[in-house]
Amino acid sequence: MNDSHSFIAPVPLEKAYRLINHGPTVLVSARHDGVENVMAAAWACGLDFMPPKVTVVIDKIARTRDLLERSGTFVLQVPTVAQREMTYELGTLSLHNEPEKLKLAGAELFRMEGVEAPLVAGCSAWLACELIPEPHNQQQYDLFIGQVTAAWADTRVFHDGRWHFETAPPELRSLHHVAGGHFYAIGEAFARPGSEI
């Protein structure tokens, strides 16, 4: 088990949208019938505040898509700068032709009670989602909509309802994919003078 586990705390549902509001690349995980998989997705986005909803684009070639559609649940998680090579591998290797994908990528999974999909250890935030079936969107656009049913974050970098990248260890910063495994980390914070969030 990863040492970072001791920092995991629930995030209230009304603040869950903030976990991906700044546009990080995410990992999508799902499990069905004993098979579990994780993939990287740059195209994940908030859709609603409360109840929180998200969108994520998943290509038809992805094995994770099949698991997600069959189980009706998935987890979005926010990988860190320390996990950038793992994130690249999870977005490149395919379970179709590489049964040891998760092991090769160095992805360690864990469970949360009441959540069918596995969670990836060492991430900074997790959003457990139930699929809202929209067959036209899924078939036409590879677009999936999920309602967030529970969320957690690493309290070293997300606490009091918001990210604190500016004071957390730099290796916990989120990744923002450019292309081909090139990422930017999230950077400097700008607050409005006198404002509180």
Added chain:
Amino acid sequence: MNDSHSFIAPVPLEKAYRLINHGPTVLVSARHDGVENVMAAAWACGLDFMPPKVTVVIDKIARTRDLLERSGTFVLQVPTVAQREMTYELGTLSLHNEPEKLKLAGAELFRMEGVEAPLVAGCSAWLACELIPEPHNQQQYDLFIGQVTAAWADTRVFHDGRWHFETAPPELRSLHHVAGGHFYAIGEAFARPGSEI
């Protein structure tokens, strides 16, 4: 006219997805029947590579939504760190009760030939989009899908098909909204050793 205009160059359509792949907060602009407006949106996302498509979530209360639906076109643009106060104002003020919204926010608009919606000066990238009507998504989820028909970027920060935040003036970095006008700028670059994109 803004001095930054001299740096604007077209971006090939097959690279246009990269303009928002890293998850920046965007400005959405539209024009219909002589009325033009601009709003901020944290929930914009890539949807397809080629032809490039995007999603953007626009609340029913937004005046820009009405202009977008009636004209069938809009522009997504990527505001900069230098524009963070303007971005906050464009996301807070409403044209419904503030006719001088654009002036108050300090937004200067310009035109590109063949594009109905106005573009916001001083941004780092622009994606001209045609609405792909999806009434169910629009009504149920406030979710709009656009096909990118043309794209431009400021060559000081996007050239050779990708962002170069790491070598550009820091005030040209993209904004990633947290909540309440608190933003992060995009940060440090991480390339895979030996890889080219």
